[in-house]
Each structure stands twice: as C-alpha cells, then as structure tokens.
Amino acid sequence: MTSPTFADLTTIGVGGSIARFIEPDSRVGVIEAVEDADDRGVPLCVIGGGSNMLVSDEPFMGFVVRDARRSIGVPDEVAPVEGDDRTVHVNAEAGTNWDDLVEFCVRLGLEGVEGLSGIPGTVGASVVQNIGAYGQEVADSVDSVEVWDRETKKVVELTPADLHFGYRTSALKSSMYQAPATPADKYFPTPRYVVLSVTFALRHSATGVVNVGQLARALGVETGTRLETQAIRDAVLAVRAGKGMLEDPNRYASPWMRGTKDTRTIDAAMEALKSVNGSTDPDYNRHSCGSFFMNPVLTAEAAAKLPEDAPRFAAPLPDGSGAQGVKTSAAWLIDHAGFHKGFAVHEGAAASLSTLHTLALTNRGSATAADVAELARTVQNGVESAFGVRLVPEPVAIGIDLR
Template sequence: MTQVTPIPLAELTTLRTGAAPERMIEARTTDELIDALREVWAGMEEWFVLGGGSNLFVGDEPFDGTVVRILTKGIERLPSPHEGRARLKVQAGQDWDDLVAYTVEHGLAGIEAMSGIPGTVGAAPVQNVGAYGQEIQETLVEVELIDESTGDVSVVPASELALGFRTSVLKHHYGGAPDRRAVILSVTLDLAEVGEEGRAIGGEQLRRALGLTDDAPVPLARVREQILAIRAAKGMLLDADDPDTCSAGSFFQNLIVPETVAAQLPPECPRWPVEPDLDAATVIPLEVFDGYVPAASPVRRDVKVSAAWLIENAGITKGFRLPRSRAGISTKHALALTNRGQATAAELAELARYIQVRVHAEFGLLLQPEPVLVGVEL
C-alpha cells in the first residue's frame, strides 16, 4: 500500500464534490488492500473505501479520516460446475464496464444489459446493481471479503448477502449502518457460454428497451451497443464535455411499495411487479411434524414505481434549478442530480431535499437517495 498526498474528492467522484481528506491510501493489490484496511481499523479512525466514485455524495468539509482507494485489477476465468457456463473471478477495483465488455467479447451472457454502469466491480454486489431487468444477483456466486470487526478474510456465498432491490447486508443506507461492515476484495460470477450467436431475451424490460418482437437469439454485442446508446441519450455515460453526466447516476431509488399503495397513484405512473418467490417452501422439522400443514399465508405483492415519473409529475422538469444554484436536474433524465459547474455539496443537497418535499406533498411518498452520503445530510 502507498500513502499518497490526499486528492480532493471532487476530482475522484462523478458528482464532483468533496475536499481532500485528512489521509489517503492507494491499494493496487489484494494484499495491499488487506494491509491498508487492517491498519486503518487498528487505529480506530474514520474511514471509507473509494472505487470509481460514481455512487458517492461527499460533503464540502474535509473528511476527518482515511480514504482507501481500491485500485486492484484482474479478471480470472475459472471452470464452472454447470455445463455450458463459465466463472469469472474479478478483483474489486476492476472497472465494471470493462468487465461487461470482456464478457461480451468472450461470448459470456448474464451482465450485458448492465453495460455503461459506472464504478468498480467490488461495489456492484453492495447495492445489487441492475438495469433493464438484469441484476448482479442472477449471476453472483460468491464474494471474497474482509470483515472490519475481525480483520479476517473469508469467501461468502451470494445467498448470505441478503441481496434485494439495490441493497445487501453490506450497503450503508442513508440514516443507518450496514448489517455487516466489510469490504469486498473480489467477486465471482457464473455466466452462460453463448458465443457470438447470443441468446433469446426473456425479460420484458430488456425486450422493450431493445424493441424486440420475436424470440430469435440476440448477439451480446448488439445488446451492449443498444444499451450504451440508450444510456448515452439519458446522460448516463460519463462524458467530460457533457455536464448532464456530472452526476451519481440515479440519485433517488425507484420505490418498492405494496400494490395497494401503487393502486392509489395515477394509472399512467409506470410500475413493474416485483415477483414473489413462487417456489418458496414451508419447512417443518420432522421431529415436530404433527400431520398438520398450515394454510399458506396470503402473498403481499410489491410493485416498483418510477421515481423519475413522480419527480416530473410533482412539477420538477428536466433541467430544473433552484435560483442562483449551480446544481440542477439533468436535461435528459429527471432522476439525475447534476453538478452544472463547481456546485457545492450544500447546493446539491438543497436540491435533493426540495425534490423530496415536492414528491411527498404531491404523492405521499418519500424518495430515498441511492448514493452513499459522506458528510452530507438530507
């Protein structure tokens, strides 16, 4: 590991906010990363890890602690126990979109719809990244991580991460602490070997995005190309010449609400069912089974609601700014809060709070921020 002269976080985050922290360490190998974290934890100091800086909203005051930059790289192909599939073990600091490009080039399917998502691989399972109906939990096998409480390194199966809609046991939700304080060192994915022919697309969101009308196989390269074009049109691909991309992507999460709540929204509000686990089983230990099988409990169906629609229909249009503010809504996508030129974190937070108040007043729903907030309150 290397202790370096701290760099202003405004230069390392896509929202372009944040002063230089008190201390900064760069880790370019797994061993360096482990050593750096153990040292920081032993000192009982404030800390956070920094990958691509694309899901981070940092306050204006200097961070009084250590920032550990994860700069590890590497993609290792491994055999899969499942026929027609392959596994990739990827270092946490690997660029996510570079990984997607690698899988497409090698005919490995499973994450191609997540093309163009900024950030690093290690951050992907933390919030269960996804796009167009595809999520990392569908291909994630396990993660290698180091726990803050013990400093121990272990391999944890995906089933123990409590992966849900943009969440996991590792995520620092606004207003709370993660259920498990740990840092991911590497990620292992299990992908389908489909080659150049590609595969049929089943998910409705992705089919709609690609404009598909039949079930013919679609080459992975075509999927990636079209998704990148869609994201670019929404200002969701990083471009130094486009201020609409100076954002943390979607600043607010789409809401997951009971279908009874969704039914009270205007019918034109976009929504998607969150499918229940239809294969869930009731397990009764044999030693206590008395011959009675309890009736199945009613299934509460949840619905995902478009936060972008709620924002626009609360009267906040694309390109909106508060008076004299250098923060604004993207001119291309209502979910992206953007830094239009040296905006402070205070200006961005003021805009975020304004949006929350307007949406709550109009629809009775409270939008929650998606980025990790450091030194900022909404």
C-alpha cells in the same frame, strides 16, 4: 502529489478534502489499510469508481482506500463446452472497472452481464449495490464474493444466499444502515464486509436475451429475442447515452483517475461521446451520481393513493417480510410533482436535474455538495407533498442528511 479531494474522485465532481488517501496494489495491502483505519478508530471510506456517492464539502478526517488491483481471470480457461453445462467462471478483483469487466466478458463470448454495460463503478461496488438495468442484476450472475470481515478480522467467502440480494441492496449495504438513508453507528460509510474479489458464473454463449421492452424497441426486435451479446451491449450503451446515464470519459484525463479504466474502453467511450454530442467536450448531464433516487416499493394501500396513471409493478416489500408490494417510478413521481428535466432551485443554479432524465441530479460545472443536497431535498419535499411518498436516495451520502 497531495491527496485528492472527493471532487477529484467522484462522477458528480463534488466533495471535500481527504485526510489520507491510500491506493493499495495488493490483496494484503487492501486488508492492512482497512485494518489500520479500524485500529486507529478513524472514519473509513473504501471507494470504487466514485459513481454512487455524494460527499459533503467538509474535510473527510479519515482514510479513503481505493483498491488498485484490476485483474480479471477465467479459472475455467474457457475450456471447450462438454455436455449441456455451458457455465464459465470469471474472477475479477474488486478494483476492476465494471464496464471493463462487461467488455471483457462480451469479447470472450460470455452471456450474463451484457445488459449492465456502461454502469459506472467497480466490481467491488457492484455487489454492494446489486446494480441492475435492462432485465439483469449482478445478483443473477454472482457465484461467490471474497471479503474481509472487519468484525472477525478474517477473509470470508460469501455465497449469494449469504449476500441477501434485493432491489439495489445486499447484506453488505445493509450493514451500513439502521434504516433507509440512516447510517449505522459502526459501519458507515464502508460495510462490515470489504469486497476483495468477485467470482461470476456466466454462460458460454455469443447471444443473450433482450429482456426489456425499451431495449427491444431500440434493437427493433420482440422482447425475449436472442441476439449477439455485442449487439445488446451496443444498444444498452446507446440507450444510456440518450439519457445521459453514462459517466463522462473526460474524467479519466485527471491524474487521480488515470489507470483506473482500460484505455480501450476509454477510447471507445470518447468516440461515442463525440458521435452523440458532436464533440468530446465535458458533458454536464453525465456529471451525476447516476440514478439519484430509488424507485419506491409501496404497500398496496399506499400505492392505491397514487394517480391511476402512475406506473405500477409487482415487487417484494423492502422490509424483508417477503410480502408483495407495488413498485412505482421515482422518475414519474418527480416529473409529475412538477420537477421537469433541467429543473433548478433558481435560475443559473450550479446544480440541476439533467436535461435528459429527471432521475439524475447533475453538477453543471461549479456545484458544491451543498448545492446538490439542496436540489435533492427540494425534489424529495415536493414529491412527498404531492404524493405522500418520501424518495430514498440511492447514493451513499457522507456527511449529508437526505432522509
């Protein structure tokens, strides 16, 4: 086959051609592919599930590397619990589909990632972004991350302290940016540290805690209740489906996506899609990058200028100072700036906000990256005009300026 386009590899289904696509199936192969690109001085994009990126329609004149290693192992062999220590370590190679890992852990009776069910992407990308949802973040369960350091050309093991996890960020992601949405000169769109594998420290328990009110309401319990992790996983998937915040499992029929996700989780996702929509036809509300904008964390002074009914939550400021700030809701700002569910820049536009969730920008079937970028800028400008807040995109934007 010829090389795929980014439209073939991403959940939003847009993006241009690729000069060279490499899919190594060994640890050495991943390192060699990265080294080859760096030695040649060509752009490098290490891609996971393609869920958190928006790529220009222009050709990408470099290497795109997708790790084909997808093994999951349990170094502790889930030995019988002795004493009070119920910790179980799980190691997953970077190319492992994230939801495959969650399903594996829940099936083994391990607690710690069930709230992260259904998030598209791979294990390698999960620690770059520090994915989070429903009261959990990857940072809560990471024990160590094995990486290839492109600067020193060595394999390094990073601890959580090294990774500097924060809200939707890490030291890995920070190495790609000199300022929010402003790429660094050297390491972009791939971090200095390329993830090879991740070891998680989970808890040997068939139950987990329902940490978030929305999830508690879906389950009909009080916040803080312990329930079976499988029940929590099922509820998370149902809530995400109701918002269109799952990937469309139809994408795995593509020859470029076959083999990247376990057939069991694909079949389960297809059955769930049919139960929600009445058919297994493509669901364009799911043809997105997921949440497109980060929830802004503002100073107290900036937050005081928001309307009284704007959501407010205490959160550390993103400047690393440790000072407390105020997190508000990007979805609320978008909606209250006049951009409601299904908004498009003009009637019949190929890109629009999801009809289920204002935080998702969607490809309605024939959108280009330029269409999505136009929609994003329209929303950013409108929110800034209404509230004085410039929304920062969550996806990695390649060849597109969304500052």
